[in-house]
Amino acid sequence: MNKKAALILALFLPVQLILIRILSGYPNFVERWYSNGIYPFTSALLRKGLGFIPFSLGDLLYALLVVMLIRWFALRVQQRFREPKRWIINGIAVLSLVYFCFNLFWGFNYYRLPLHQALEMEDDYTTEELINLTRDLITTSNDLQYSLTGNDSLKVELPHSKSDILDLSITGYKNLEENFPELNYSIPSLKRSLYSLPLTYMGFNGYLNPLTNEGQVNTLIVPYKIPTTASHEIGHQLGFAKENEANFLACLTTMNHPDAYFRYSGYTFALSYCLSELYRRDQALAEELLEEVNFGIKENYREVREFWESHANPFEPLFMFTYNSFLVANNQPEGMRSYSYVVALLVNYHKSRGRM
Helix, strand or coil: CCHHHHHHHHHHHHHHHHHHHHHCCCHHHHHHHHHHHHHHHHHHHHHHHHCCCCCCHHHHHHHHHHHHHHHHHHHHHHCCCCCHHHHHHHHHHHHHHHHHHHHHHCHHHHHCCCHHHHCCCCCCCCHHHHHHHHHHHHHHHHHHHHHHHCCCCCCCCCCCCHHHHHHHHHHHHHCCCCCCHHHCCCCCCEEECCCHHHHHHHCCCEEEECCCCEEEECCCCCHHHHHHHHHHHHHHHCCCCCHHHHHHHHHHHHHCCCCHHHHHHHHHHHHHHHHHHHHHHCHHHHHHHHCCCCHHHHHHHHHHHHHHHHCCCCCHHHHHHHHHHHHHHCCCCCCCCCHHHHHHHHHHHHHHHCCC
């Protein structure tokens, strides 16, 4: 890299950090000029340009990045880390360029208005409202489980192939476009991750590649969880960067899906959130309500829990800590644990639409 260009890019990194800090205080500006201005254009362009490719280009780019890092380190060792000023500046310059692309293509969405404002909903709720929602979710989840299995003690098995589940996830968003124009997903780019196995051992269901805008789904996970995972990643693609907001969109699109298996996945996902939040507020009542949940639903929950337990490893906490720190650094102070806001969105959606 040219010395002058490298120095300029390196000096641009602290400038970017300062500008991001300032920008985080103006969510209305970000919402108007980026999330509803620049981002829909760049996102659609990337999805249109890469969505037709049957494999994940983003995954291949990550592989290339790892190879380049190994090569870079090997060269430093070979040269005994001589001329540190040159390679340190070059390294910061590359980091500055990547950080700029990350924010331009997706990252600024972390600083937009909260989802409840974009969807014109409230964000607070009472324990009584939470209890009412939880009871409704139990009733509907039980009905769905029984209608799909004919036995309240059997777990639900999805009959769809994994490719079909990804396609059906797109249908879930199309089904809501009329009521929520913000959820228009007309140019899909949702793919099976090439790294599903390492993602599993890292503890991740999927991820969005911010540089290619491809939604990556770990298709090794329990099939029952793929509908909400795929819908979660689509939410990220639409510019809702925060984990709790993408989780609410996963609930919203699957609970309103024309396919009963998707609805079951969505309702039981929402139910797990509400039971967890209720457990924090009133443990005795949460345990009492859990007794009303069909055994078959608990079997689906158990299946998911045992899947992750079977892939637990000593490095998983490190991966989770690293990702949680990333979320905190990007305007998500609660990190991955953000039950309350998801429940707040569910409760207020429940109030605005009547019984789910």
